[in-house]
Amino acid sequence: MKSLLIWLFPLLAGSVLAFWFLTRPDLIRISELPDHIPDFANGERIFHAGGCASCHGVDLAGGLELKTAFGTFRVPNISPDLQEGIGAWSTLEFVNAMMRGVSPDGVHYYPAFPYASYTRMDLRDVIDLKARLDAFEPTDSRIGAHEIGFPWNLRRGIGLWKMRYLDPDLVTNGGSVDVLIKTGRYLVEGPGHCAECHTPRDRFGGLDRTRWMAGGPSPDGEGRVPNITPHPDGLAGWTEKDIAYFLESGFTPDFDLVGGTMVEVQENIAKLEASDRAAIAAYLKSIQALPDPHD
Ligand code: HEC
Numbered sequence: 001m002k003s004l005l006i007w008l009f010p011l012l013a014g015s016v017l018a019f020w021f022l023t024r025p026d027l028i029r030i031s032e033l034p035d036h037i038p039d040f041a042n043g044e045r046i047f048h049a050g051g052c053a054s055c056h057g058v059d060l061a062g063g064l065e066l067k068t069a070f071g072t073f074r075v076p077n078i079s080p081d082l083q084e085g086i087g088a089w090s091t092l093e094f095v096n097a098m099m100r101g102v103s104p105d106g107v108h109y110y111p112a113f114p115y116a117s118y119t120r121m122d123l124r125d126v127i128d129l130k131a132r133l134d135a136f137e138p139t140d141s142r143i144g145a146h147e148i149g150f151p152w153n154l155r156r157g158i159g160l161w162k163m164r165y166l167d168p169d170l171v172t173n174g175g176s177v178d179v180l181i182k183t184g185r186y187l188v189e190g191p192g193h194c195a196e197c198h199t200p201r202d203r204f205g206g207l208d209r210t211r212w213m214a215g216g217p218s219p220d221g222e223g224r225v226p227n228i229t230p231h232p233d234g235l236a237g238w239t240e241k242d243i244a245y246f247l248e249s250g251f252t253p254d255f256d257l258v259g260g261t262m263v264e265v266q267e268n269i270a271k272l273e274a275s276d277r278a279a280i281a282a283y284l285k286s287i288q289a290l291p292d293p294h295d
């Protein structure tokens with residue numbers, strides 16, 4: 001028995017140390033920030049592509065409740081208020097929140113904040129986005145804490161989730177040379193975070209990349225999100241023009257009107273230039289066609 005304890009203790013201590021080491025936040029360093037003068041108009045574009053207002057509100061005051069399988073998240077105030085918002089943050093702090101999911105005090109954010117997609121954003125675009133956010137009116141609304149049960153309330157464990165799912169590389173073949181598809185891929189896989197709804201999740205809440213854009217259960221637990229791959233179960237019957245027109249107007253080729261959580265996404269994407277919508281459409285027609293699951 002005694003010899004067992006002698007072995008067990010270092011083993012336990014080792015595991016705790018390994019956990020602590022593996023779950024530590026991974027940060028972007030100041031030397032990695034490009035020398036870049038913020039482009040306000042591009043910041044506005046990224047703000048709409050990123051759908052920040054859908055969750056944080058049109059005035060960025062927060063307060064929306066996101067109900068998930070893990071509990072209820074309360075979306076924070078990201079207006080430039082110095083106390084309740086993010087007005088006091090440096091560019092580097094903002095970049096690390098958006099692209100590494102780490103707060104200024106070094107705490108992991110929950111992936112309900114779609115940084116697992118935003119991590120693919122260009123650093124210049126994130127700097128431009130900050131300039132756009134800084135121009136909002138500060139609001140001092142104080143947002144309550146999330147209601148998350150054990151063990152999900154222990155944020156340190158999110159470090160393990162990130163090891164498996166936080167990947168700044170593009171998901172689909174990065175070798176394509178078509179400029180339009182490239183732009184679309186960036187907008188969809190990065191700021192647009194379309195996969196966060198259109199790709200099903202595995203049991204740890206990470207996206208199942210083998211089912212990229214093939215649709216799945218809705219994140220809020222109500223109904224399904226459609227397949228938007230070029231498969232007959234998805235968008236095979238839609239031309240690129242149909243997709244671009246849908247994103248601009250909300251009308252499908254059968255003249256149905258967009259519904260559900262896609263309404264706000266569509267309204268945001270409608271604010272982009274037509275060339276960005278054409279790029280998104282070209283990308284969606286270029287990805288692997290996948291059928292709906294037969295369940
Ligand atoms: C799907 C909903 C959703 C979208 C879309 C979203 N966020 Fe968030 N955001 C959240 C949630 C939830 C949190 C809180 C995460 C946590 O507490 O771990 C958060 C946290 C943040 C934080 C940290 C705030 C703080 O006080 O620590 C920043 C900054 C932020 N979001 C910026 C943005 C920007 C900029 C965009 C648009 C590009 C955006 N978010 C889009 C849900 C969202």
Ligand code: HEC
Binds near residue numbers: 196
């Ligand atoms: C918050 C979740 C969510 C996000 C994010 C999202 N979608 Fe959707 N999307 C939906 C839902 C739900 C529907 C079904 C809408 C309906 O019932 O009318 C849908 C429908 C669609 C359709 C029409 C499919 C059909 O068969 O009718 C297209 C095209 C589409 N989305 C593209 C996108 C693109 C491109 C993005 C990223 C810019 C995106 N979606 C981001 C939830 C989302």
